[in-house]
Amino acid sequence: xxxxxxQLGQCxxxxxxxxxxxICSDVHGTHGxxxxxxxxxxxxxxxxxxxxxxxxxxxxxxxxLVDMEPKVISQTLSMAARSGYWKYDDxxxxxxKQGSGNNWANGYSVHGxxxxxxxxxxxxxxxxxxDRLGGFFTIMSMAxxxxxxxxxxxxxxxxxxxxxxxxxxxxxxxYGTGEVIVQNYNSVLTLxxxxxxxxxxxxxxxxxxxxxxxxxxxxxxxxFRDVNQVIAHQLGSVFQPTYTAEGGLHYSRNPLGDLMETLxxxxxxxMLGLRNIPQMPENSLAYSTFSWPGLLKHLRQMLIxxxxxxxxxxWQVQPPRLGSSLPSSHSTNRPLHFNTSIANLVILxxxxxxxxDLGSFRDPSLYTSWLNPQDAFxxxxxxxxxNKYEKSASLVSNSQFLLKPLDNVVGKAxxxxxSKAYIHQYTKFGIEEEDFxxxxxxxxxxxxxxxxx
Amino acid sequence: xxxxxxxxYPLPPVLVLFSIVFFxxxxxxxxxxxxxxxxxYDRPELYRLPSDGSAGSRELxxxxxxxxxxxxxxxxxxxxxxVQTGDEISVCTCEDDLPNSQKGITDIAxxxxxxxxxxxxxxxxxxxxxRFQWRSLHAxxxxxxxxxxxxxxxxxxxxxxxxxxxxxxxxxxxxRQPENYKQLIQLLESETMQLEAxxxxxxxxxxxxxxMVMNQTDFGRTFLQKSTILFPPPLFFLFSxxxxxxxxxxxxxGFSAAARKIQENVELKLLxxxxxxxxxxxxxxxxxxxxxxxxxxxxxxxxxxTEVIRELQMREASLERELKQLREECRQRxxxxxxxxxxxxxxxxxxx
Numbered sequence: 001x002x003x004x005x006x007q008l009g010q011c012x013x014x015x016x017x018x019x020x021x022x023i024c025s026d027v028h029g030t031h032g033x034x035x036x037x038x039x040x041x042x043x044x045x046x047x048x049x050x051x052x053x054x055x056x057x058x059x060x061x062x063x064x065l066v067d068m069e070p071k072v073i074s075q076t077l078s079m080a081a082r083s084g085y086w087k088y089d090d091x092x093x094x095x096x097k098q099g100s101g102n103n104w105a106n107g108y109s110v111h112g113x114x115x116x117x118x119x120x121x122x123x124x125x126x127x128x129x130x131d132r133l134g135g136f137f138t139i140m141s142m143a144x145x146x147x148x149x150x151x152x153x154x155x156x157x158x159x160x161x162x163x164x165x166x167x168x169x170x171x172x173x174x175y176g177t178g179e180v181i182v183q184n185y186n187s188v189l190t191l192x193x194x195x196x197x198x199x200x201x202x203x204x205x206x207x208x209x210x211x212x213x214x215x216x217x218x219x220x221x222x223x224f225r226d227v228n229q230v231i232a233h234q235l236g237s238v239f240q241p242t243y244t245a246e247g248g249l250h251y252s253r254n255p256l257g258d259l260m261e262t263l264x265x266x267x268x269x270x271m272l273g274l275r276n277i278p279q280m281p282e283n284s285l286a287y288s289t290f291s292w293p294g295l296l297k298h299l300r301q302m303l304i305x306x307x308x309x310x311x312x313x314x315w316q317v318q319p320p321r322l323g324s325s326l327p328s329s330h331s332t333n334r335p336l337h338f339n340t341s342i343a344n345l346v347i348l349x350x351x352x353x354x355x356x357d358l359g360s361f362r363d364p365s366l367y368t369s370w371l372n373p374q375d376a377f378x379x380x381x382x383x384x385x386x387n388k389y390e391k392s393a394s395l396v397s398n399s400q401f402l403l404k405p406l407d408n409v410v411g412k413a414x415x416x417x418x419s420k421a422y423i424h425q426y427t428k429f430g431i432e433e434e435d436f437x438x439x440x441x442x443x444x445x446x447x448x449x450x451x452x453x
Numbered sequence: 454x455x456x457x458x459x460x461x462y463p464l465p466p467v468l469v470l471f472s473i474v475f476f477x478x479x480x481x482x483x484x485x486x487x488x489x490x491x492x493x494y495d496r497p498e499l500y501r502l503p504s505d506g507s508a509g510s511r512e513l514x515x516x517x518x519x520x521x522x523x524x525x526x527x528x529x530x531x532x533x534x535x536v537q538t539g540d541e542i543s544v545c546t547c548e549d550d551l552p553n554s555q556k557g558i559t560d561i562a563x564x565x566x567x568x569x570x571x572x573x574x575x576x577x578x579x580x581x582x583x584r585f586q587w588r589s590l591h592a593x594x595x596x597x598x599x600x601x602x603x604x605x606x607x608x609x610x611x612x613x614x615x616x617x618x619x620x621x622x623x624x625x626x627x628x629r630q631p632e633n634y635k636q637l638i639q640l641l642e643s644e645t646m647q648l649e650a651x652x653x654x655x656x657x658x659x660x661x662x663x664x665m666v667m668n669q670t671d672f673g674r675t676f677l678q679k680s681t682i683l684f685p686p687p688l689f690f691l692f693s694x695x696x697x698x699x700x701x702x703x704x705x706x707g708f709s710a711a712a713r714k715i716q717e718n719v720e721l722k723l724l725x726x727x728x729x730x731x732x733x734x735x736x737x738x739x740x741x742x743x744x745x746x747x748x749x750x751x752x753x754x755x756x757x758x759t760e761v762i763r764e765l766q767m768r769e770a771s772l773e774r775e776l777k778q779l780r781e782e783c784r785q786r787x788x789x790x791x792x793x794x795x796x797x798x799x800x801x802x803x804x805x
Binding site: 001131132133134135164165166254257258260261264265266267268369370371375441445 | 572574575577578579580581582584585586588589591592593595596599600800
């Protein structure tokens with residue numbers, strides 16, 4: 001069953017392209033480390049999910065590309081075609097001549113409605129090509145004008161047109177030392193709107209990925225391409241085929257639905273963080289071996305201590321002792337810096353996944369009081385190795401990972417709003433102060449819900 | 454730690470039959486009791502039976518006979534096991550006619566109040582999971598329809614039967630793998646045997662009931678059915694509303710606008726009520742064979758998908774009106790409660 005990817009804005013299109021690249025090169029790689037039969041099943045499942053094989057020679061990505069400028073889209077289209085392994089559908093894109101100047105309101109209130117029909121027609125065409133529509137995966141940055149404003153509008157349109165489909169928004173959290181002065185406004189507006197239409201928000205923070213590039217991948221001059229490739233690797237490790245049930249005979253045909261059901265059934269808790277281990281430069285891979293206990297120990301501590309990568313983990317942070325005299329629902333019972341989880345999904349790929357012990361993730365002290373580990377923890381596996389990593393573990397977590405960043409962004413936006421700075425840029429296009437207040441309220445509710453876990 | 458709670462799930466009656474036969478576990482006993490309760494079996498002796506299966510064969514016999522009669526159990530089983538060579542789809546445009554005994558359930562539930570209390574967030578979690586599972590099911594169903602359509606389209610004109618016009622999935626499969634005909638024939642033979650057995654039973658059935666009446670003293674009492682009377686809704690209320698808004702001619706602008714709104718609402722309500730009170734027209738219900746037809750070929754006996762869709766859309770609109778009204782009532786109640794509390798504001802979720 002198939003996922004339709006909607007690439008929004010410059011960021012969305014560049015990342016989307018890297019994602020399809022990573023997926024394709026993984027499928028064609030020879031380092032599957034599994035039987036031929038297994039490899040073929042994996043290949044077929046991946047094809048059905050992301051590509052459409054029509055009369056053309058190469059598989060065509062199931063994607064719609066949207067941007068207000070033509071430059072990035074045409075680059076993306078040509079780079080894909082040059083790879084020789086896959087390409088985009090030549091007609092499945094929409095762009096205009098000029099950008100939206102990082103203005104959220106312009107994207108949301110002007111460009112969105114104006115081009116809604118054309119964009120939704122493209123989406124409808126892609127959806128109809130799927131025998132089974134597995135849902136939508138949108139990629140956008142939160143801070144810019146096109147991706148964020150138009151992206152929020154398009155997500156709403158997707159929800160209206162496909163009320164029962166799964167919608168997963170992949171959101172890029174901007175660098176803290178921002179690129180755009182109104183990025184916090186844009187972020188607040190984007191998040192609050194997405195929260196209404198989307199099923200889940202999967203977040204990647206630019207700062208974090210940048211550190212991974214610097215410290216783990218040893219890249220000296222970090223370009224956006226490097227950042228995007230790390231992001232693409234992490235996303236690929238989540239969305240490539242897996243067996244979602246213990247002893248399952250077939251690769252799951254419902255990746256988005258399965259993900260949603262295990263992680264975001266509660267409408268107030270939709271923020272998902274992603275961690276992947278190990279991450280290293282490709283040329284070091286051949287010289288490294290890993291053990292599952294070691295990888296999982298690190299991954300678990302990354303979860304508990306809210307570490308962004310496998311280096312610099314604070315090993316002092318431990319889960320609170322259960323059975324203390326305070327009632328378990330008391331949040332102050334928990335030690336500071338401890339990251340409380342609502343639900344976690346661990347995805348294991350590669351050698352010996354069948355014998356891995358995941359007991360440490362089923363510890364009830366990791367989770368909020370109102371959910372027990374049977375409900376809160378799930379694991380997906382496949383013996384097929386991913387992207388040349390002999391063993392690879394990913395964690396998709398609905399936890400307090402994003403509480404602090406969210407609180408930061410809302411705080412900064414509020415301070416700006418208090419002095420009404422730059423508001424005229426928004427009111428000029430129909431986003432009133434009251435809309436800002438509604439957005440702040442909505443996000444404060446989310447912050448509060450995550451804080452009292 | 455918590456007490457054993459009885460939870461009642463509505464279940465198809467066929468499963469009850471199987472459960473009655475294999476009476477091993479405490480879970481299965483509760484299962485059977487709950488299904489019988491759902492279908493309205495209110496003989497208390499059955500529910501007082503112990504959970505270890507040590508006693509109760511007579512009560513089971515009574516319950517079984519009751520099911521046999523009340524639910525046409527055997528006919529339902531036969532219908533379920535029918536061999537299908539065509540593509541079947543189930544249609545239902547019936548109202549949600551809950552059996553009368555369902556009312557009992559909602560009264561009972563508060564009695565079983567959970568002592569420990571459940572965090573409402575957990576319930577929301579479970580509800581969310583259920584909704585996602587439903588949506589996955591929906592996507593699967595849409596895929597099924599899409600693929601059926603492809604098969605019907607590609608095999609158009611191939612069928613010997615001109616009226617059908619195209620192959621079903623079973624027929625297409627037989628064309629591709631002819632050796633499967635053996636299995637199909639086996640199934641058809643088994644079905645024939647079941648039907649023959651049923652006919653035999655029908656001959657002997659009066660003997661069974663006579664034996665039950667003569668030997669089971671409680672039998673008559675159990676079968677005394679309380680008649681169910683549908684109370685007509687208070688039409689007088691609506692008539693009075695109509696009288697107020699209909700005949701009056703008001704010159705004042707603001708008032709006539711309000712009057713028009715009231716009249717619209719009344720008309721909508723009347724529509725809902727006439728729908729409810731109307732003599733039960735033949736609601737489309739049951740399994741039908743799915744056949745792909747061009748627009749112009751009409752048939753007297755066939756039910757067209759567009760008709761069913763139209764009916765269901767009307768039903769959906771009426772349910773949405775009801776939902777909107779209930780939400781509004783709930784919102785008002787919350788506002789009232791919030792007003793009574795100091796320093797509490799009720800913020801409703803973001804409306805698009």
